[in-house]
Amino acid sequence: MDVTRLVALLLSGSILTLVIWLIREGRLREKYSLLWLCTSLIIIALAVSRRLLETVAIAVGIYYPPSLLFLLGMLFLLLVNIGFSVTLSRLTQSTHKLAQEVALLKKELEDHKKCD
Amino acid sequence: MKALVIVPAYNEEANIPFVLQDLQGFAGDVLVVDDGSKDTTAAVARRCGAPHVSHPFNLGIGGSVQTGLKHALRNGYDYAIQFDGDGQHRADQIEKIIALVEAGEADMVIGARTLPEGYKCGFARKIGSRIFSLLIKLLTGKWIADPTAGFRCYGPNALRLFSLSYPDDYPEVESIITAARHGLTVVEVPVLMRQRLSGHSSINRRKSAYYMVKVSLALIVDAMREKIAWREF
Structure with missing residues:
Protein backbone atom coordinates (compact mmCIF):
# COMPACT_ATOMS: atom_id res chain seq x y z
CA MET A 1 0.00 0.00 0.00
CA ASP A 2 1.50 3.35 -1.01
CA VAL A 3 1.73 6.35 1.32
CA THR A 4 -0.95 8.40 -0.47
CA ARG A 5 -3.51 5.69 -0.02
CA LEU A 6 -2.52 5.19 3.59
CA VAL A 7 -3.02 8.91 4.33
CA ALA A 8 -6.36 8.90 2.49
CA LEU A 9 -7.48 5.89 4.47
CA LEU A 10 -6.40 7.44 7.76
CA LEU A 11 -8.25 10.67 6.96
CA SER A 12 -11.47 9.00 5.88
CA GLY A 13 -11.22 6.64 8.85
CA SER A 14 -11.03 9.57 11.25
CA ILE A 15 -14.05 11.21 9.61
CA LEU A 16 -16.05 8.03 10.19
CA THR A 17 -14.81 7.87 13.78
CA LEU A 18 -15.79 11.51 14.34
CA VAL A 19 -19.29 10.89 12.98
CA ILE A 20 -19.80 7.78 15.12
CA TRP A 21 -18.51 9.59 18.18
CA LEU A 22 -20.87 12.54 17.56
CA ILE A 23 -23.84 10.17 17.22
CA ARG A 24 -22.85 8.30 20.40
CA GLU A 25 -22.59 11.57 22.31
CA GLY A 26 -26.04 12.51 21.09
CA ARG A 27 -24.67 15.64 19.43
CA LEU A 28 -25.81 14.60 15.98
CA ARG A 29 -29.48 13.96 15.40
CA GLU A 30 -30.45 10.63 13.84
CA LYS A 31 -31.88 12.52 10.92
CA TYR A 32 -28.43 13.75 9.91
CA SER A 33 -26.41 10.80 11.17
CA LEU A 34 -27.45 8.56 8.27
CA LEU A 35 -26.32 11.17 5.75
CA TRP A 36 -22.89 11.55 7.32
CA LEU A 37 -22.41 7.83 7.90
CA CYS A 38 -23.06 7.12 4.23
CA THR A 39 -20.76 9.96 3.25
CA SER A 40 -17.94 8.61 5.43
CA LEU A 41 -18.36 5.13 3.99
CA ILE A 42 -18.25 6.42 0.41
CA ILE A 43 -15.08 8.37 1.17
CA ILE A 44 -13.48 5.23 2.64
CA ALA A 45 -14.51 3.17 -0.36
CA LEU A 46 -12.94 5.75 -2.69
CA ALA A 47 -9.75 5.83 -0.61
CA VAL A 48 -9.39 2.05 -0.56
CA SER A 49 -10.04 1.38 -4.20
CA ARG A 50 -8.52 3.63 -6.81
CA ARG A 51 -10.13 1.38 -9.41
CA LEU A 52 -13.63 2.35 -8.23
CA LEU A 53 -13.18 6.04 -8.98
CA GLU A 54 -11.53 5.30 -12.34
CA THR A 55 -14.28 2.93 -13.42
CA VAL A 56 -17.06 5.35 -12.52
CA ALA A 57 -15.25 8.30 -14.12
CA ILE A 58 -14.65 6.54 -17.39
CA ALA A 59 -18.20 5.20 -17.42
CA VAL A 60 -19.58 8.75 -17.38
CA GLY A 61 -17.01 10.00 -19.87
CA ILE A 62 -14.57 11.80 -17.57
CA TYR A 63 -10.97 11.03 -18.44
CA MET B 1 -66.14 48.06 19.05
CA LYS B 2 -63.00 47.29 21.03
CA ALA B 3 -59.76 48.82 19.80
CA LEU B 4 -56.15 48.06 20.71
CA VAL B 5 -53.29 50.43 20.01
CA ILE B 6 -50.10 48.46 19.38
CA VAL B 7 -46.93 50.39 20.10
CA PRO B 8 -43.90 48.50 18.75
CA ALA B 9 -40.83 49.78 20.58
CA TYR B 10 -37.16 48.91 20.26
CA ASN B 11 -34.83 50.98 22.46
CA GLU B 12 -37.38 53.78 22.79
CA GLU B 13 -37.07 54.59 26.51
CA ALA B 14 -36.71 58.28 25.68
CA ASN B 15 -39.85 58.48 23.56
CA ILE B 16 -42.24 56.03 25.23
CA PRO B 17 -43.48 58.35 28.03
CA PHE B 18 -44.37 61.00 25.47
CA VAL B 19 -46.05 58.49 23.16
CA LEU B 20 -48.10 57.01 26.02
CA GLN B 21 -49.09 60.46 27.23
CA ASP B 22 -50.20 61.34 23.72
CA LEU B 23 -52.25 58.13 23.58
CA GLN B 24 -54.13 58.93 26.77
CA GLY B 25 -56.45 61.00 24.64
CA PHE B 26 -57.55 57.88 22.76
CA ALA B 27 -60.42 55.81 24.09
CA GLY B 28 -58.99 52.34 23.66
CA ASP B 29 -56.45 49.99 25.17
CA VAL B 30 -52.73 50.30 24.57
CA LEU B 31 -50.15 47.53 24.33
CA VAL B 32 -46.45 48.34 24.21
CA VAL B 33 -44.50 45.59 22.46
CA ASP B 34 -40.93 45.82 23.69
CA ASP B 35 -38.91 44.07 21.01
CA GLY B 36 -36.05 42.80 23.18
CA SER B 37 -34.82 46.34 23.85
CA LYS B 38 -31.35 46.77 25.31
CA ASP B 39 -32.47 49.85 27.24
CA THR B 40 -35.21 50.25 29.85
CA THR B 41 -38.16 50.47 27.44
CA ALA B 42 -40.14 47.80 29.31
CA ALA B 43 -39.49 49.34 32.73
CA VAL B 44 -40.47 52.78 31.45
CA ALA B 45 -43.71 51.37 30.03
CA ARG B 46 -44.44 49.70 33.37
CA ARG B 47 -43.77 52.92 35.25
CA CYS B 48 -46.18 54.72 32.93
CA GLY B 49 -48.77 52.08 33.78
CA ALA B 50 -49.07 50.80 30.23
CA PRO B 51 -49.70 47.12 29.53
CA HIS B 52 -46.72 45.69 27.73
CA VAL B 53 -45.19 42.47 26.47
CA SER B 54 -41.48 41.85 26.03
CA HIS B 55 -39.86 39.64 23.45
CA PRO B 56 -36.99 37.60 24.89
CA PHE B 57 -34.85 38.85 21.99
CA ASN B 58 -35.17 41.17 19.02
CA LEU B 59 -37.59 39.96 16.35
CA GLY B 60 -37.84 43.08 14.20
CA ILE B 61 -40.72 45.47 13.67
CA GLY B 62 -42.81 42.87 11.83
CA GLY B 63 -42.56 40.39 14.68
CA SER B 64 -43.53 43.10 17.17
CA VAL B 65 -46.59 44.17 15.24
CA GLN B 66 -47.60 40.54 14.83
CA THR B 67 -47.29 39.88 18.56
CA GLY B 68 -49.64 42.81 19.10
CA LEU B 69 -52.06 41.48 16.49
CA LYS B 70 -52.04 38.03 18.11
CA HIS B 71 -52.75 39.63 21.49
CA ALA B 72 -55.61 41.64 19.97
CA LEU B 73 -57.11 38.57 18.34
CA ARG B 74 -56.90 36.43 21.47
CA ASN B 75 -58.39 39.08 23.71
CA GLY B 76 -61.43 39.87 21.65
CA TYR B 77 -60.42 43.17 20.11
CA ASP B 78 -62.23 44.08 16.91
CA TYR B 79 -59.42 46.05 15.40
CA ALA B 80 -55.89 47.20 16.11
CA ILE B 81 -53.89 50.32 15.41
CA GLN B 82 -50.16 50.28 14.76
CA PHE B 83 -48.70 53.34 16.42
CA ASP B 84 -44.90 53.65 16.32
CA GLY B 85 -43.02 54.09 19.58
CA ASP B 86 -40.75 56.84 18.28
CA GLY B 87 -43.31 59.62 18.56
CA GLN B 88 -43.85 60.24 14.86
CA HIS B 89 -47.50 59.27 14.94
CA ARG B 90 -50.16 61.47 16.47
CA ALA B 91 -52.93 60.15 18.67
CA ASP B 92 -55.31 62.82 17.39
CA GLN B 93 -55.01 61.28 13.92
CA ILE B 94 -56.18 57.81 14.98
CA GLU B 95 -59.81 58.69 14.39
CA LYS B 96 -59.01 59.24 10.74
CA ILE B 97 -57.60 55.78 10.18
CA ILE B 98 -60.19 53.84 12.16
CA ALA B 99 -63.27 55.44 10.60
CA LEU B 100 -63.35 53.21 7.51
CA VAL B 101 -62.59 50.05 9.50
CA GLU B 102 -65.37 50.82 11.96
CA ALA B 103 -67.74 51.44 9.07
CA GLY B 104 -66.77 48.05 7.68
CA GLU B 105 -65.56 49.61 4.44
CA ALA B 106 -61.91 48.65 4.79
CA ASP B 107 -59.87 45.80 6.26
CA MET B 108 -56.65 47.75 6.47
CA VAL B 109 -56.21 51.51 6.49
CA ILE B 110 -52.86 53.19 5.96
CA GLY B 111 -52.23 56.68 7.27
CA ALA B 112 -50.45 58.28 4.36
CA ARG B 113 -48.06 61.13 5.07
CA THR B 114 -47.38 62.25 1.55
CA LEU B 115 -49.85 65.06 1.47
CA PRO B 116 -49.24 68.82 1.87
CA GLU B 117 -48.21 69.81 5.36
CA GLY B 118 -47.91 66.13 6.09
CA TYR B 119 -44.35 65.07 5.77
CA LYS B 120 -41.02 66.09 4.33
CA CYS B 121 -38.74 63.35 3.16
CA GLY B 122 -35.60 62.98 1.10
CA PHE B 123 -35.42 62.62 -2.64
CA ALA B 124 -34.03 59.06 -2.56
CA ARG B 125 -36.77 57.99 -0.24
CA LYS B 126 -39.40 59.51 -2.50
CA ILE B 127 -38.06 57.54 -5.47
CA GLY B 128 -37.91 54.32 -3.46
CA SER B 129 -41.45 54.86 -2.29
CA ARG B 130 -42.59 55.52 -5.86
CA ILE B 131 -41.00 52.26 -7.05
CA PHE B 132 -42.89 50.35 -4.36
CA SER B 133 -46.12 52.07 -5.34
CA LEU B 134 -45.56 50.99 -8.94
CA LEU B 135 -44.75 47.42 -7.90
CA ILE B 136 -47.90 47.27 -5.80
CA LYS B 137 -49.93 48.70 -8.66
CA LEU B 138 -48.45 46.06 -10.95
CA LEU B 139 -49.14 43.18 -8.58
CA THR B 140 -52.50 44.19 -7.13
CA GLY B 141 -53.87 46.86 -9.46
CA LYS B 142 -54.15 49.28 -6.54
CA TRP B 143 -52.36 52.61 -6.18
CA ILE B 144 -50.96 53.21 -2.70
CA ALA B 145 -49.17 56.57 -2.58
CA ASP B 146 -47.30 55.99 0.69
CA PRO B 147 -46.64 52.24 0.96
CA THR B 148 -43.90 52.52 3.61
CA ALA B 149 -46.07 54.33 6.16
CA GLY B 150 -46.30 52.48 9.48
CA PHE B 151 -49.39 54.23 10.87
CA ARG B 152 -52.10 51.67 10.25
CA CYS B 153 -55.40 50.26 11.32
CA TYR B 154 -56.12 46.54 11.02
CA GLY B 155 -59.72 45.36 10.92
CA PRO B 156 -61.01 41.91 12.03
CA ASN B 157 -60.03 40.22 8.75
CA ALA B 158 -56.56 41.73 8.80
CA LEU B 159 -56.12 40.61 12.41
CA ARG B 160 -56.85 37.04 11.43
CA LEU B 161 -54.72 37.01 8.29
CA PHE B 162 -51.69 38.76 9.77
CA SER B 163 -51.66 36.77 12.99
CA LEU B 164 -50.98 33.77 10.75
CA SER B 165 -48.44 35.40 8.51
CA TYR B 166 -46.68 38.73 8.76
CA PRO B 167 -43.26 39.62 7.33
CA ASP B 168 -40.36 39.98 9.83
CA ASP B 169 -38.39 42.95 8.67
CA TYR B 170 -39.53 45.87 6.52
CA PRO B 171 -43.11 44.56 6.61
CA GLU B 172 -44.95 47.70 5.49
CA VAL B 173 -44.92 47.18 1.75
CA GLU B 174 -45.11 43.42 1.77
CA SER B 175 -48.12 43.36 4.06
CA ILE B 176 -50.07 45.48 1.56
CA ILE B 177 -49.52 42.83 -1.10
CA THR B 178 -50.38 40.02 1.31
CA ALA B 179 -53.60 41.78 2.28
CA ALA B 180 -54.63 42.58 -1.28
CA ARG B 181 -53.87 39.05 -2.50
CA HIS B 182 -56.11 37.58 0.17
CA GLY B 183 -59.05 39.71 -0.81
CA LEU B 184 -58.74 42.35 1.90
CA THR B 185 -59.62 45.95 1.16
CA VAL B 186 -56.66 48.27 1.65
CA VAL B 187 -57.42 51.98 1.82
CA GLU B 188 -55.21 54.99 2.31
CA VAL B 189 -56.19 58.15 4.15
CA PRO B 190 -54.11 61.30 4.63
CA VAL B 191 -52.82 61.97 8.15
CA LEU B 192 -50.62 64.51 9.88
CA MET B 193 -47.28 63.42 11.28
CA ARG B 194 -44.72 64.75 13.70
CA GLN B 195 -41.01 64.97 13.08
CA ARG B 196 -39.30 62.21 15.04
CA LEU B 197 -38.43 63.09 18.64
CA SER B 198 -35.18 61.30 19.27
CA GLY B 199 -33.15 58.50 17.77
CA HIS B 200 -32.73 57.74 14.11
CA SER B 201 -34.79 56.09 11.44
CA SER B 202 -34.11 52.38 11.30
CA ILE B 203 -33.30 52.84 7.62
CA ASN B 204 -30.07 54.65 6.77
CA ARG B 205 -28.49 55.11 3.36
CA ARG B 206 -26.44 51.92 3.53
CA LYS B 207 -29.46 49.91 4.47
CA SER B 208 -31.80 51.43 1.92
CA ALA B 209 -30.23 49.56 -0.98
CA TYR B 210 -30.76 46.31 0.89
CA TYR B 211 -34.24 47.50 1.77
CA MET B 212 -35.15 48.06 -1.87
CA VAL B 213 -33.83 44.69 -3.00
CA LYS B 214 -35.25 42.73 -0.09
CA VAL B 215 -38.71 44.23 -0.33
CA SER B 216 -38.89 43.98 -4.12
CA LEU B 217 -37.86 40.34 -3.93
CA ALA B 218 -40.32 39.69 -1.12
CA LEU B 219 -43.13 41.22 -3.19
CA ILE B 220 -42.45 38.90 -6.08
CA VAL B 221 -42.04 35.86 -3.83
CA ASP B 222 -45.23 36.77 -1.99
CA ALA B 223 -47.10 37.01 -5.27
CA MET B 224 -45.95 33.48 -6.15
CA ARG B 225 -46.86 31.94 -2.81
CA GLU B 226 -49.87 29.81 -2.17
CA LYS B 227 -52.66 31.67 -0.45
CA ILE B 228 -53.31 31.18 3.25
CA ALA B 229 -56.73 29.84 4.18
CA TRP B 230 -57.08 32.53 6.85
CA ARG B 231 -60.87 32.49 6.90
CA GLU B 232 -60.80 28.96 8.31
CA PHE B 233 -58.83 29.87 11.41
Whole structure:
Protein backbone atom coordinates (compact mmCIF):
# COMPACT_ATOMS: atom_id res chain seq x y z
CA MET A 1 0.00 0.00 0.00
CA ASP A 2 1.50 3.35 -1.01
CA VAL A 3 1.73 6.35 1.32
CA THR A 4 -0.95 8.40 -0.47
CA ARG A 5 -3.51 5.69 -0.02
CA LEU A 6 -2.52 5.19 3.59
CA VAL A 7 -3.02 8.91 4.33
CA ALA A 8 -6.36 8.90 2.49
CA LEU A 9 -7.48 5.89 4.47
CA LEU A 10 -6.40 7.44 7.76
CA LEU A 11 -8.25 10.67 6.96
CA SER A 12 -11.47 9.00 5.88
CA GLY A 13 -11.22 6.64 8.85
CA SER A 14 -11.03 9.57 11.25
CA ILE A 15 -14.05 11.21 9.61
CA LEU A 16 -16.05 8.03 10.19
CA THR A 17 -14.81 7.87 13.78
CA LEU A 18 -15.79 11.51 14.34
CA VAL A 19 -19.29 10.89 12.98
CA ILE A 20 -19.80 7.78 15.12
CA TRP A 21 -18.51 9.59 18.18
CA LEU A 22 -20.87 12.54 17.56
CA ILE A 23 -23.84 10.17 17.22
CA ARG A 24 -22.85 8.30 20.40
CA GLU A 25 -22.59 11.57 22.31
CA GLY A 26 -26.04 12.51 21.09
CA ARG A 27 -24.67 15.64 19.43
CA LEU A 28 -25.81 14.60 15.98
CA ARG A 29 -29.48 13.96 15.40
CA GLU A 30 -30.45 10.63 13.84
CA LYS A 31 -31.88 12.52 10.92
CA TYR A 32 -28.43 13.75 9.91
CA SER A 33 -26.41 10.80 11.17
CA LEU A 34 -27.45 8.56 8.27
CA LEU A 35 -26.32 11.17 5.75
CA TRP A 36 -22.89 11.55 7.32
CA LEU A 37 -22.41 7.83 7.90
CA CYS A 38 -23.06 7.12 4.23
CA THR A 39 -20.76 9.96 3.25
CA SER A 40 -17.94 8.61 5.43
CA LEU A 41 -18.36 5.13 3.99
CA ILE A 42 -18.25 6.42 0.41
CA ILE A 43 -15.08 8.37 1.17
CA ILE A 44 -13.48 5.23 2.64
CA ALA A 45 -14.51 3.17 -0.36
CA LEU A 46 -12.94 5.75 -2.69
CA ALA A 47 -9.75 5.83 -0.61
CA VAL A 48 -9.39 2.05 -0.56
CA SER A 49 -10.04 1.38 -4.20
CA ARG A 50 -8.52 3.63 -6.81
CA ARG A 51 -10.13 1.38 -9.41
CA LEU A 52 -13.63 2.35 -8.23
CA LEU A 53 -13.18 6.04 -8.98
CA GLU A 54 -11.53 5.30 -12.34
CA THR A 55 -14.28 2.93 -13.42
CA VAL A 56 -17.06 5.35 -12.52
CA ALA A 57 -15.25 8.30 -14.12
CA ILE A 58 -14.65 6.54 -17.39
CA ALA A 59 -18.20 5.20 -17.42
CA VAL A 60 -19.58 8.75 -17.38
CA GLY A 61 -17.01 10.00 -19.87
CA ILE A 62 -14.57 11.80 -17.57
CA TYR A 63 -10.97 11.03 -18.44
CA TYR A 64 -9.31 12.61 -15.43
CA PRO A 65 -10.85 10.67 -12.51
CA PRO A 66 -10.05 13.20 -9.71
CA SER A 67 -12.20 15.81 -11.44
CA LEU A 68 -15.18 13.50 -10.98
CA LEU A 69 -14.35 13.45 -7.30
CA PHE A 70 -14.30 17.26 -7.16
CA LEU A 71 -17.52 17.55 -9.13
CA LEU A 72 -19.40 15.12 -6.92
CA GLY A 73 -17.90 16.62 -3.78
CA MET A 74 -18.96 20.13 -4.74
CA LEU A 75 -22.44 19.05 -5.76
CA PHE A 76 -22.85 17.16 -2.52
CA LEU A 77 -21.75 20.12 -0.41
CA LEU A 78 -24.00 22.45 -2.38
CA LEU A 79 -27.06 20.28 -1.83
CA VAL A 80 -26.29 19.75 1.85
CA ASN A 81 -25.94 23.52 2.29
CA ILE A 82 -29.25 24.21 0.61
CA GLY A 83 -30.77 21.64 2.93
CA PHE A 84 -29.26 23.43 5.91
CA SER A 85 -30.63 26.78 4.74
CA VAL A 86 -34.08 25.21 4.61
CA THR A 87 -33.67 23.80 8.10
CA LEU A 88 -32.36 27.13 9.34
CA SER A 89 -35.33 29.00 7.88
CA ARG A 90 -37.73 26.60 9.52
CA LEU A 91 -35.94 26.93 12.84
CA THR A 92 -35.99 30.72 12.60
CA GLN A 93 -39.72 30.59 12.06
CA SER A 94 -40.19 28.30 15.06
CA THR A 95 -38.07 30.47 17.36
CA HIS A 96 -39.95 33.51 16.12
CA LYS A 97 -43.28 31.96 17.05
CA LEU A 98 -41.95 30.71 20.38
CA ALA A 99 -40.60 34.15 21.31
CA GLN A 100 -44.00 35.68 20.60
CA GLU A 101 -45.77 33.00 22.63
CA VAL A 102 -43.38 33.48 25.54
CA ALA A 103 -44.00 37.23 25.49
CA LEU A 104 -47.79 36.85 25.35
CA LEU A 105 -47.94 34.09 27.98
CA LYS A 106 -45.69 36.03 30.34
CA LYS A 107 -48.07 38.95 30.16
CA GLU A 108 -51.05 36.69 30.78
CA LEU A 109 -49.31 35.16 33.79
CA GLU A 110 -48.47 38.57 35.21
CA ASP A 111 -52.06 39.73 34.73
CA HIS A 112 -53.32 36.64 36.56
CA LYS A 113 -50.92 37.21 39.45
CA LYS A 114 -52.15 40.77 39.74
CA CYS A 115 -55.77 39.57 39.98
CA ASP A 116 -55.06 37.08 42.77
CA MET B 1 -66.14 48.06 19.05
CA LYS B 2 -63.00 47.29 21.03
CA ALA B 3 -59.76 48.82 19.80
CA LEU B 4 -56.15 48.06 20.71
CA VAL B 5 -53.29 50.43 20.01
CA ILE B 6 -50.10 48.46 19.38
CA VAL B 7 -46.93 50.39 20.10
CA PRO B 8 -43.90 48.50 18.75
CA ALA B 9 -40.83 49.78 20.58
CA TYR B 10 -37.16 48.91 20.26
CA ASN B 11 -34.83 50.98 22.46
CA GLU B 12 -37.38 53.78 22.79
CA GLU B 13 -37.07 54.59 26.51
CA ALA B 14 -36.71 58.28 25.68
CA ASN B 15 -39.85 58.48 23.56
CA ILE B 16 -42.24 56.03 25.23
CA PRO B 17 -43.48 58.35 28.03
CA PHE B 18 -44.37 61.00 25.47
CA VAL B 19 -46.05 58.49 23.16
CA LEU B 20 -48.10 57.01 26.02
CA GLN B 21 -49.09 60.46 27.23
CA ASP B 22 -50.20 61.34 23.72
CA LEU B 23 -52.25 58.13 23.58
CA GLN B 24 -54.13 58.93 26.77
CA GLY B 25 -56.45 61.00 24.64
CA PHE B 26 -57.55 57.88 22.76
CA ALA B 27 -60.42 55.81 24.09
CA GLY B 28 -58.99 52.34 23.66
CA ASP B 29 -56.45 49.99 25.17
CA VAL B 30 -52.73 50.30 24.57
CA LEU B 31 -50.15 47.53 24.33
CA VAL B 32 -46.45 48.34 24.21
CA VAL B 33 -44.50 45.59 22.46
CA ASP B 34 -40.93 45.82 23.69
CA ASP B 35 -38.91 44.07 21.01
CA GLY B 36 -36.05 42.80 23.18
CA SER B 37 -34.82 46.34 23.85
CA LYS B 38 -31.35 46.77 25.31
CA ASP B 39 -32.47 49.85 27.24
CA THR B 40 -35.21 50.25 29.85
CA THR B 41 -38.16 50.47 27.44
CA ALA B 42 -40.14 47.80 29.31
CA ALA B 43 -39.49 49.34 32.73
CA VAL B 44 -40.47 52.78 31.45
CA ALA B 45 -43.71 51.37 30.03
CA ARG B 46 -44.44 49.70 33.37
CA ARG B 47 -43.77 52.92 35.25
CA CYS B 48 -46.18 54.72 32.93
CA GLY B 49 -48.77 52.08 33.78
CA ALA B 50 -49.07 50.80 30.23
CA PRO B 51 -49.70 47.12 29.53
CA HIS B 52 -46.72 45.69 27.73
CA VAL B 53 -45.19 42.47 26.47
CA SER B 54 -41.48 41.85 26.03
CA HIS B 55 -39.86 39.64 23.45
CA PRO B 56 -36.99 37.60 24.89
CA PHE B 57 -34.85 38.85 21.99
CA ASN B 58 -35.17 41.17 19.02
CA LEU B 59 -37.59 39.96 16.35
CA GLY B 60 -37.84 43.08 14.20
CA ILE B 61 -40.72 45.47 13.67
CA GLY B 62 -42.81 42.87 11.83
CA GLY B 63 -42.56 40.39 14.68
CA SER B 64 -43.53 43.10 17.17
CA VAL B 65 -46.59 44.17 15.24
CA GLN B 66 -47.60 40.54 14.83
CA THR B 67 -47.29 39.88 18.56
CA GLY B 68 -49.64 42.81 19.10
CA LEU B 69 -52.06 41.48 16.49
CA LYS B 70 -52.04 38.03 18.11
CA HIS B 71 -52.75 39.63 21.49
CA ALA B 72 -55.61 41.64 19.97
CA LEU B 73 -57.11 38.57 18.34
CA ARG B 74 -56.90 36.43 21.47
CA ASN B 75 -58.39 39.08 23.71
CA GLY B 76 -61.43 39.87 21.65
CA TYR B 77 -60.42 43.17 20.11
CA ASP B 78 -62.23 44.08 16.91
CA TYR B 79 -59.42 46.05 15.40
CA ALA B 80 -55.89 47.20 16.11
CA ILE B 81 -53.89 50.32 15.41
CA GLN B 82 -50.16 50.28 14.76
CA PHE B 83 -48.70 53.34 16.42
CA ASP B 84 -44.90 53.65 16.32
CA GLY B 85 -43.02 54.09 19.58
CA ASP B 86 -40.75 56.84 18.28
CA GLY B 87 -43.31 59.62 18.56
CA GLN B 88 -43.85 60.24 14.86
CA HIS B 89 -47.50 59.27 14.94
CA ARG B 90 -50.16 61.47 16.47
CA ALA B 91 -52.93 60.15 18.67
CA ASP B 92 -55.31 62.82 17.39
CA GLN B 93 -55.01 61.28 13.92
CA ILE B 94 -56.18 57.81 14.98
CA GLU B 95 -59.81 58.69 14.39
CA LYS B 96 -59.01 59.24 10.74
CA ILE B 97 -57.60 55.78 10.18
CA ILE B 98 -60.19 53.84 12.16
CA ALA B 99 -63.27 55.44 10.60
CA LEU B 100 -63.35 53.21 7.51
CA VAL B 101 -62.59 50.05 9.50
CA GLU B 102 -65.37 50.82 11.96
CA ALA B 103 -67.74 51.44 9.07
CA GLY B 104 -66.77 48.05 7.68
CA GLU B 105 -65.56 49.61 4.44
CA ALA B 106 -61.91 48.65 4.79
CA ASP B 107 -59.87 45.80 6.26
CA MET B 108 -56.65 47.75 6.47
CA VAL B 109 -56.21 51.51 6.49
CA ILE B 110 -52.86 53.19 5.96
CA GLY B 111 -52.23 56.68 7.27
CA ALA B 112 -50.45 58.28 4.36
CA ARG B 113 -48.06 61.13 5.07
CA THR B 114 -47.38 62.25 1.55
CA LEU B 115 -49.85 65.06 1.47
CA PRO B 116 -49.24 68.82 1.87
CA GLU B 117 -48.21 69.81 5.36
CA GLY B 118 -47.91 66.13 6.09
CA TYR B 119 -44.35 65.07 5.77
CA LYS B 120 -41.02 66.09 4.33
CA CYS B 121 -38.74 63.35 3.16
CA GLY B 122 -35.60 62.98 1.10
CA PHE B 123 -35.42 62.62 -2.64
CA ALA B 124 -34.03 59.06 -2.56
CA ARG B 125 -36.77 57.99 -0.24
CA LYS B 126 -39.40 59.51 -2.50
CA ILE B 127 -38.06 57.54 -5.47
CA GLY B 128 -37.91 54.32 -3.46
CA SER B 129 -41.45 54.86 -2.29
CA ARG B 130 -42.59 55.52 -5.86
CA ILE B 131 -41.00 52.26 -7.05
CA PHE B 132 -42.89 50.35 -4.36
CA SER B 133 -46.12 52.07 -5.34
CA LEU B 134 -45.56 50.99 -8.94
CA LEU B 135 -44.75 47.42 -7.90
CA ILE B 136 -47.90 47.27 -5.80
CA LYS B 137 -49.93 48.70 -8.66
CA LEU B 138 -48.45 46.06 -10.95
CA LEU B 139 -49.14 43.18 -8.58
CA THR B 140 -52.50 44.19 -7.13
CA GLY B 141 -53.87 46.86 -9.46
CA LYS B 142 -54.15 49.28 -6.54
CA TRP B 143 -52.36 52.61 -6.18
CA ILE B 144 -50.96 53.21 -2.70
CA ALA B 145 -49.17 56.57 -2.58
CA ASP B 146 -47.30 55.99 0.69
CA PRO B 147 -46.64 52.24 0.96
CA THR B 148 -43.90 52.52 3.61
CA ALA B 149 -46.07 54.33 6.16
CA GLY B 150 -46.30 52.48 9.48
CA PHE B 151 -49.39 54.23 10.87
CA ARG B 152 -52.10 51.67 10.25
CA CYS B 153 -55.40 50.26 11.32
CA TYR B 154 -56.12 46.54 11.02
CA GLY B 155 -59.72 45.36 10.92
CA PRO B 156 -61.01 41.91 12.03
CA ASN B 157 -60.03 40.22 8.75
CA ALA B 158 -56.56 41.73 8.80
CA LEU B 159 -56.12 40.61 12.41
CA ARG B 160 -56.85 37.04 11.43
CA LEU B 161 -54.72 37.01 8.29
CA PHE B 162 -51.69 38.76 9.77
CA SER B 163 -51.66 36.77 12.99
CA LEU B 164 -50.98 33.77 10.75
CA SER B 165 -48.44 35.40 8.51
CA TYR B 166 -46.68 38.73 8.76
CA PRO B 167 -43.26 39.62 7.33
CA ASP B 168 -40.36 39.98 9.83
CA ASP B 169 -38.39 42.95 8.67
CA TYR B 170 -39.53 45.87 6.52
CA PRO B 171 -43.11 44.56 6.61
CA GLU B 172 -44.95 47.70 5.49
CA VAL B 173 -44.92 47.18 1.75
CA GLU B 174 -45.11 43.42 1.77
CA SER B 175 -48.12 43.36 4.06
CA ILE B 176 -50.07 45.48 1.56
CA ILE B 177 -49.52 42.83 -1.10
CA THR B 178 -50.38 40.02 1.31
CA ALA B 179 -53.60 41.78 2.28
CA ALA B 180 -54.63 42.58 -1.28
CA ARG B 181 -53.87 39.05 -2.50
CA HIS B 182 -56.11 37.58 0.17
CA GLY B 183 -59.05 39.71 -0.81
CA LEU B 184 -58.74 42.35 1.90
CA THR B 185 -59.62 45.95 1.16
CA VAL B 186 -56.66 48.27 1.65
CA VAL B 187 -57.42 51.98 1.82
CA GLU B 188 -55.21 54.99 2.31
CA VAL B 189 -56.19 58.15 4.15
CA PRO B 190 -54.11 61.30 4.63
CA VAL B 191 -52.82 61.97 8.15
CA LEU B 192 -50.62 64.51 9.88
CA MET B 193 -47.28 63.42 11.28
CA ARG B 194 -44.72 64.75 13.70
CA GLN B 195 -41.01 64.97 13.08
CA ARG B 196 -39.30 62.21 15.04
CA LEU B 197 -38.43 63.09 18.64
CA SER B 198 -35.18 61.30 19.27
CA GLY B 199 -33.15 58.50 17.77
CA HIS B 200 -32.73 57.74 14.11
CA SER B 201 -34.79 56.09 11.44
CA SER B 202 -34.11 52.38 11.30
CA ILE B 203 -33.30 52.84 7.62
CA ASN B 204 -30.07 54.65 6.77
CA ARG B 205 -28.49 55.11 3.36
CA ARG B 206 -26.44 51.92 3.53
CA LYS B 207 -29.46 49.91 4.47
CA SER B 208 -31.80 51.43 1.92
CA ALA B 209 -30.23 49.56 -0.98
CA TYR B 210 -30.76 46.31 0.89
CA TYR B 211 -34.24 47.50 1.77
CA MET B 212 -35.15 48.06 -1.87
CA VAL B 213 -33.83 44.69 -3.00
CA LYS B 214 -35.25 42.73 -0.09
CA VAL B 215 -38.71 44.23 -0.33
CA SER B 216 -38.89 43.98 -4.12
CA LEU B 217 -37.86 40.34 -3.93
CA ALA B 218 -40.32 39.69 -1.12
CA LEU B 219 -43.13 41.22 -3.19
CA ILE B 220 -42.45 38.90 -6.08
CA VAL B 221 -42.04 35.86 -3.83
CA ASP B 222 -45.23 36.77 -1.99
CA ALA B 223 -47.10 37.01 -5.27
CA MET B 224 -45.95 33.48 -6.15
CA ARG B 225 -46.86 31.94 -2.81
CA GLU B 226 -49.87 29.81 -2.17
CA LYS B 227 -52.66 31.67 -0.45
CA ILE B 228 -53.31 31.18 3.25
CA ALA B 229 -56.73 29.84 4.18
CA TRP B 230 -57.08 32.53 6.85
CA ARG B 231 -60.87 32.49 6.90
CA GLU B 232 -60.80 28.96 8.31
CA PHE B 233 -58.83 29.87 11.41
